[in-house]
Amino acid sequence: MSSSVLQWVWLRHCVFATLMVLCVLGVFIMYYKPDISIPTFNIHMVSQKEGDNHSQPDTIILIWMWPFGFKFDLSCRVFGITGCHLTDDKSLYRKAHGVLFHHRDIHGDLGNMPKEPRPWFQKWVWSNAESPANSGRIPGLDHLFNLTCNYRRDADIPVPYGYLVPVTDRDQSFELPAKDKLVCWIVSNWNPNFKRVQFYNKLKNHINIDIYGKAFGQHLNNQDFPKIISSCKFYLSFENSIHTDYITEKLYNPLMMGTVPVVLGPTRQNYENYIPGDSFIHVDDFASPKELAERLLYLDQHPAEYSRYLNWREHFKVKISVLGFDHACKTCHYLENHRGYQAFHDLNKWYWG
Structure with a gap:
């Protein structure tokens, strides 16, 4: 070959x-x-700031309007949330994963809402901390949002006015403040048609109540509130309107300051979704304001029984939510874990019934 x-x-x-x-x-x-x-590379990242050697977090929450004009810190690190970038810079609209709208600041004609189309990945979040009685319906909102952020437990992103967290070894033991008053109430919105005003007018006939606030020409500063509330054995935590889960700082302030709240609002069972049943007194537990007054006078004379309403402090402490801030951070945390498509319909029916 x-x-x-x-x-x-x-x-x-x-x-x-x-x-x-x-x-x-x-x-x-x-x-x-x-x-x-x-x-x-995430195409929705915020460009680096000059001199910043670290890339921006990948979840951007745009605060479209500050709630009642109240501005807050734009860092969520206090919650242990580090993957968020809060901003009010509307030039970042097209990159924002969530846009937060405060109901009471939305114009009735929607004139202050975004004019540009919503990006496909973006969530519009309806935020409101006021009760239905103090929030006006806006028909155009019914099919506009993807998520709700509200005090109600059935909101997509629930943000209660306050909550209890476990006491840790690092927490200092609580010392009960000196009490020189029996029953106190601080009230600014006085309306004779409110149930709370009508109940107070009956209760005051049977027990002495120290009353303060704007409704009586008194302008209290931030230092006055804790001084007054902590000096009372009982505080009238009366809500201005009664709705499910509408339990405001009127409850959490006295709890934080070592005072037993006497509540008027939703049902006892609803309150017990948030705080122990033996940490407060509910007006509905009594047949009349007179019987309630008799119970308070009895507890005043029996310190051991009164102190049982404060035993919960051995295990828990109070945290109070900050308007807007908690809503923004919890919205960001939610969107970090829920990037899929969502929509919310019939907002007016859900909230106003």
Whole structure:
């Protein structure tokens, strides 16, 4: 056999062997592909600030309007949330994963809402801390939002006015403040048609109540509130309107300051979703304001029984939510874990019934 023929045969074998190796390698890669991650870049990231060596977090919450004009810190680190970027910079609208709208600041004609189309990945979040009685219906909102952020437990992002957290070893033991008053009430919104005003007018006939606030021409500063509330054995935690889960700082302030709240609002069972049943007194537990007054006077004369309403402090302490701030951070935390499509319909029916 000539040398040229031998070379041709050898070349053919080499080509065949090479093809076989490539086929086997392809099958191996197809079925036994190693887990190699290729870095990707989030197209919705905020551009780096000048001099900042770290990229911005990948969840952006745009605060479209400050609630009642009240501005707050734009860092959620106090909650242990680090993957959030809160901003009021509307130029970031197209990059924001969530846009937070405060109901009481939305114009009735929706004139101050975004004019640009909503990006496909973006969630519009309706936020409101006021009760239905103190919030006007806006028909155009019915099919506008993806999520609700509200004090109600059935909201997508529930944000109660306050909550209890466990006491830790680092917490200092609580010392009960000195009490020189029996019953106190601080009230600014005085309306004779309110149930709380009507109940007070009956209760005051049977027990002495120290009353303060704007309704009586008194302008209290931030230091006055804790001084007054902590100096009373009982505080009238009367809500201005009665709705499910509408339990405001009127409850949590006296709890925090070592005073037993006497509540007028939703049912006892509703309150017990948030605080222990033996930490407060509910007006509905009594047949009349007179019977309630008699119970308070009895507890005043029996310190051991009164102190039972404060035993919960051995295990829990109070945290009070900050208007807007808690809503923004909890919205961001929610969106970190829920990126799928969501929509909310019939807002007016859900909230106003």
